[in-house]
Structures are given as C-alpha cells and as structure tokens.
Amino acid sequence: MARPAPSEARAQESPHSVSCRARDILGRIGDKWSLYVIFVLGEQTLRFTELKRGVEGISQRMLTVTLRGLERDGIVSRTVYPVVPPRVEYSLTPMGRTLLDTVGTLVRWADDHVERIQHARTAYDAREA
Amino acid sequence: MARPAPSEARAQESPHSVSCRARDILGRIGDKWSLYVIFVLGEQTLRFTELKRGVEGISQRMLTVTLRGLERDGIVSRTVYPVVPPRVEYSLTPMGRTLLDTVGTLVRWADDHVERIQHARTAYDAREA
DNA sequence: CGGAATCCGATCTGATACTG
C-alpha cells in the first residue's frame, strides 16, 4: 500500500497551492450532505433507512446519490445481504474514519456558530438594504 | 458578546442531530471554493486579484460570489480603500480564523488522498462496467 | 427495504461585455 509522501513537497513549491484533483475531492467531501452523512455514520454501521432517519431533511434521492459518491471514493463501504426484504448496511471505511475528527469539528463549529452567523447575515443584509 | 453554550445540549437529546440552520452553514463553508479561499487567505490580507491568482482555477465571478457569501456570514472582512484605481483587501475575521485549523486539515487530507481516491474511483467504475 | 428511472423547475456557473 503506497503511503505517498504527504504535503511536504507541496508546501515547498507554493505555500498554499492545491491541485485541481484535490479540489475535486474537496467538492465531494465538502458537500453539505456528505459531511452530514459522514458525521452521522461515525463509527456505526447503519442501514439505508436508519441513515435516512439520522440525516434529517435528506431526500431518498440525495441520500442515494451521496452514498454512491462516497462509496465510489472509498470513504463509505456498502454491504448487501441477499435476503428478502433487502438489507444494506453502510459504514465508514478505514480511510473514511480518518476524516471523522475533522468532519466532527467542522459540524460542531457550524452548530456552535449558528447564532453569530445568523446575526452577521442580518447585519449585512440591513447594511445593503 | 454572547458566547452561547455549545454543543452540550445537542449532544444530550440525540447523539448526532444537526439543526437545519447548521446545515445551511455547512453548505456555505463546505463549498469547494469557500474552503479553498479560506485556506489560501490564511493569516494574510490579500487583494482581489492576488486571491484570484492564489485560488487556482476560480473564475472572477465565483470568487466574487464566494467572497460575498463569506463576508455576509462574518467569516471574511472586506476593506475598500477609496482610491483610483480601487484597492480592496480581504482577510479572515477573528471568527473566520477559528476555522483555519480545521479547513487546513481538510484541504491537506484531500491533497494527501488524491491518489488513493483516484484509485478507488477507477476500481469502482471498473466494477460497474 | 432499498433502491433506479424519469421528469422538470430551480440553481449554479462560465463566458462575455461593460464600468467607476
């Protein structure tokens, strides 16, 4: 398993350059629903419907799409049990679990700053009007 | 300055619930370009054009839109100097700076996992085809 | 239960042109 030499090289050529492929990945994991799904999943293993209940406000379509994307990127693993009715379980892969701390921090940041940001928005909008 | 009691309450009712307003905020800061702009800005103060050069691949329009959003949310501050030609400087607000560690970690994670994710995608697509 | 497929309005985004 090639563990590529991390951000050392990048850090030397330019202090803050990001490859366009990294941007692509940021787009995926930065997605509102992806963050939310990773956060809710945590260390657990959940079925589709359980996830849907956990990720409040997500539509079935978006949950499907989001999970497919995360699975494709190797962040979420999907296990299908060949029974009737179908049983499908989702959990984070080891790689996905390495995101957990950061995502948790981000989600908690958002939650902790709801009021201040709401306030900032109101102030900004008032200034514009 | 009201420093609202953080995630304690939330953590007790349900282990992983996120308010819909927090989701809204996640949507903003999780945005690919927002993350990127925050990352590039860092502790610096940069002009519009400098930012545009730093955030590789962003269009002028998206930089404008992104900055407006971040400014509205109180994450970025915008200073206009009434000179000709115009001079506008952007920097993170104190609140924005509290995001820096997390955003940096996320961006570096993406950068460090480009290869593995690319590989996972190829494997996934091959399985499907 | 866990989707896939389709439709369709809403939103996003790049390109281009113009401006104080």
Place this chain on the structure above:
DNA sequence: CAGTATCAGATCGGATTCCG
C-alpha cells in the same frame, strides 16, 4: 483594479413512479 450585469448551458435536487 475590482467589480456588476446578462445570458445560455450545465447541474442539482425534489417529487413521483416503478421494481426485485
């Protein structure tokens, strides 16, 4: 320099329907 305005193509995302 630092935008705004506008338009057209692309994408998103919810609602609905159907299926093994």
